Amino acid sequence: MSARGKAAIVGAAESDLGAVGSGFTPLDLIGQATERVLTDAGLEKKDIDGLFSASVYYQMPTLVVGEYLGIRPRYSDATMMGGSSFVSHLLHAAAAIEAGLCEVALVAYASTQLSEGGFRGVSDPPNPFETPYRARYPVSMYALAASRHMYEYGTTREQLAEVAVAARQWAKLNPKAFMRDDLTVEDVLASRMISSPLSLLDCCLVTDGGGALLVTSSERAKDLRKPPVYLLGAGEAHWHRNISQMPDLTVTAAADSGRRAYEMAGVGPESVDVTMLYDAFTINPILFLEDLGFCEKGEGGTFVEGGRTAPGGELPVNTNGGGLSYNHPGMYGLLLLIEAVRQLRGECGERQVEGAEVALAHGNGGVLSSQVTAVLGTQSVL
Amino acid sequence: MEELSEEMASAEAPAITYRRHLERGKLGYQRCAECSAAVFYPRVLCPLCGSGALEWRESAGRGTVYATTALHSRNRDPRNVVLVDLDEGFRMMSRVEGLPAGEVEIGARVRFEVRRGEEDEPVAVFVREEG
Structure with a gap:
């Protein structure tokens, strides 16, 4: 069924x-x-x-x-x-x-x-195999993934910063976005380092x-x-809870959730008009663009260069401004679905993607732990 | 009833066995007798094949940094958190001591040591392997 x-x-x-x-x-x-x-x-x-x-x-x-x-x-x-x-x-x-x-x-x-x-997250009991090292949850876990992606594929902090800049450009078109000031790659690089290679402006809002x-x-x-x-289709996947149990820090379970969603929907990434990717940190959209088939593994950093996912770019990503610039109330997955719905209804005003018929909404949870992908569509693609 | 009590008394929580290893200066991990997987963190069944036949082993304590981050705080030197791939085939979170947090590099060879934590508990850390 x-x-x-x-x-x-x-x-x-x-x-x-x-x-x-x-x-x-x-x-x-x-x-x-x-x-x-x-x-x-x-x-x-x-x-x-x-x-x-x-x-x-x-x-x-x-x-x-x-x-x-x-x-x-x-x-x-x-x-x-x-x-x-x-x-x-x-x-x-x-x-x-x-x-x-x-x-x-x-x-x-x-x-x-x-x-x-301030930030309010989950309150699991201490884990004797991670808690003693006092990593800052969750940013350090995403930073570890970013460090590995940079090591294996040559991804740069400038490329990470491009994700934040594209999000901000979309946010400037969304009256409800929390952060709407100008933002450049240089601003992101110069912001306070939190957990290398992620600085303050690589992190989502609180x-x-x-x-x-x-x-x-x-x-x-x-x-x-x-x-x-x-x-049209949806798929779930989770492979780990704790970052030390993630088999390969450059490959998320979105590879499974996305495949399941595409199979049910009967479409692939080439049919998607609007892409909503859970951007808790700037590394996330890079990993998800790869794992969801918008580019090859390792090419996510290059893919986001030059405003390709920004307004006017070939692949509109996170058109509300994302968790990075619009809103991130601890868990953001519901808000990215709302934006996908509005894009498909044509309600998005200045940031509307013309003629959008298929939207992909991808949620992430934990520390790259749970991945859930939904493909939504208008009557015309049913 | 007698038999059951004895069996229960002989069981030790995996986290306790791990800590007993650390108290002796050893890094304990498990190996599955069925599928030969190296298992860490310690459990009561193998996450690969589901077997309950996990045997404790002592790691030689040599590994390679898999991922690294330096945590920055105001008014304090950055500190480091890493994931280390041990030569026996398991991965763990830890920190590398003895060099500035930002200078820990992926691919670096590291060696296990034991330090004391905030509540005097033994904590597995790593130092850079010389040579």
């Missing part, structure tokens, strides 16, 4: 973003996003019978979200594998809808970390923010307010 085209995203909305102010909780932002996503879709709260969420705050996220929103779901999924979780929720929702276990699924997430004082998606059957999607965005 293939889930291709069986389910569609019919609502997509952000909560307030950036720095929302003290006192607000993640649940308040989820409430905002839920009200907005129901309006976006033309559905009512009582229509929701499937609930999907993940959190670093709440050990039982769907319970607390269901309680706050007043939703009593008949299907509940709190799959937690970091920032990619919400792309996973989309696939799981499509499967649950196809199996008749629910009909209208809400996927919701938020964080208020910035208003609370912001408040959240969002919500509504997913339903393609049948029901036809009669709703906005044009449906169909799930």
Whole structure:
């Protein structure tokens, strides 16, 4: 059985973003996003019978979200594998809808970390094989991967910086982006070193923010307010949790998740009009461009040179400005799906990719640990 | 019942066995009796073939730096975190001591030593192999 085209995203909305102010909780932002996503879709709260969420705050996220929103779901999924979780929720929702276990699924997430004082991540117990070395989680783990990519393939800090500059150029076209000042390769190179080879501007933002998606059957999607965005294919993969267990630091499990997504969708990277790649750090899009087949292994650094992924470039990547310049509320996977939906609806104003029909949304979680790829499309490619 | 109690009493948590090795100045790892894989971190089953027949071995403590990062902090010298590939075929996180954090190079040959951590626990570190 293939889930291709069986389910569609019919609502997509952000909560307030950036720095929302003290006192607000993640649940308040989820409430905002839920009200907005129901309006976006033309559905009512009582229509929701499937609930999907993940959190670093709440050990039982769907319970607390269901309680706050007043939703009593008949299907509940709190799959937690970091920032990619919400792309996973989309696939799981499509499967649950196809199996008749629910009909209208809400996927919701938020964080208020910035208003609370800074980065808030997961709190696993100490690991006797990594904790003693006091690596800074998660930046040092991505830095180790970057160091290996540079060693094996000659990738340069300038190429990493190009990723941050392209993200900023897109962010300048997005009124909701957190960082919209000018940014050059030189600025990135001159920023404070955090964990070599990654400096401050190689790292994603630390912001408040959240969002919500509504997913339903393609049948029901036809009669709703906005044009449906169909799930053409999706795939999940994870090979490790801790960076010391990652077999090859230059190859992520996106090689598997991407292949699975393309096979279900019946398309390849050459058909993708808009590419959303989880950019927690500048090395990420380079690895994912390779592992998702946009270029050969080792060529990601060269690929991003000269603004190829920036506005006006041949492959639009992270058109909202990404986790690097738009918003990164601890886990970013839901926000990149929202941007993919808006691009396929043609709602993106100045940053709209003309005629976008196929979007790829790729989520990453942990320390390059979980990889989930979704291929979305308009009615015209169904 | 008697037999079960004895069996349970003889079992030791893999992390404890690893630490006992360090206390003796040794780097312990496991080798799978079924598929011959070198296994690290220590477990109760082989992550390659699923066998429970893991045997403890002592590493010769020689390895090659696989990946490296220098962590920078205000008002302090940078410090180093590495992944080391041991010659027996397993990889571990550690740090290389004895040279500035930013000068640790991928491909460098390194040798295992034991240091004491913040709570006096034994910690496996590496120093550059001379010659």
